[in-house]
Amino acid sequence: MKKVITIPNAPAPIGPYSQAILKNDTLYVSGQIPLDPKTGELQIETIQQAAKQVMENVKALVETSGLKMTDVVKCSIFLKSMSDFAEVNEVYASYFQVDPPARETVEVSKLPLDVPVEISCIAIR
Template identity: 85%
Template sequence: MKKVITIPNAPAPIGPYSQAILKNDTLYVSGQIPLDPKSGELRIDNIQQATKQVLENIKALVETAGFEMTDVVKCSIFLKSLDDFSEVNDVYATYFTTEAPARETVEVSKLPMDVPVEISCIAIR
């Protein structure tokens, strides 16, 4: 059975999709952008702040679904500029300190709300 995960501690979807879907022991987290769920404001003063907000949104969804960040097995990172790769990695490494998930990072021409970074992930128990 598929279960939709919706929580107030992550940004509400801005389109026809769910924040996350739990199917059996696998959690699929939709792409998160640096939108502060409490204020509704984008946190994009710099790429580090933006990346931290994205990962906090992901962490909130993962933990609400009963998982831990160590359960994340795959991440997809979308950047407006690969010039931000190093700074994003620095922040990302603080959330995945052991056995980092599989991952790809790609540069894209545009992201929702013109943010600099979006990250999605898959977690398995």
């Protein structure tokens, strides 16, 4: 049975999708953008600020689902510009200090609300 995860401390979906889905022991977190769930405003002054907000949104969904960031096994990072790779990587690494998950990072031409970064993940209990 799948369970839709909707929590107040992650941005509400801006389309027809769930913030996350928990199926058995596996959590699928939809792509998170740098939208502050408290203010509804984008946090995009710097790429570091954007990446931190994205990771905080991911973390909120993972933890509210009863899992930990150490349970994350796969991430997908989408960047508007690969020139932001080093800065995003630095922020991302601070959330996965031991045994980081598998991942890919790709440059895309456009992201929702024209943000510079979006990250999704899969976690397993």
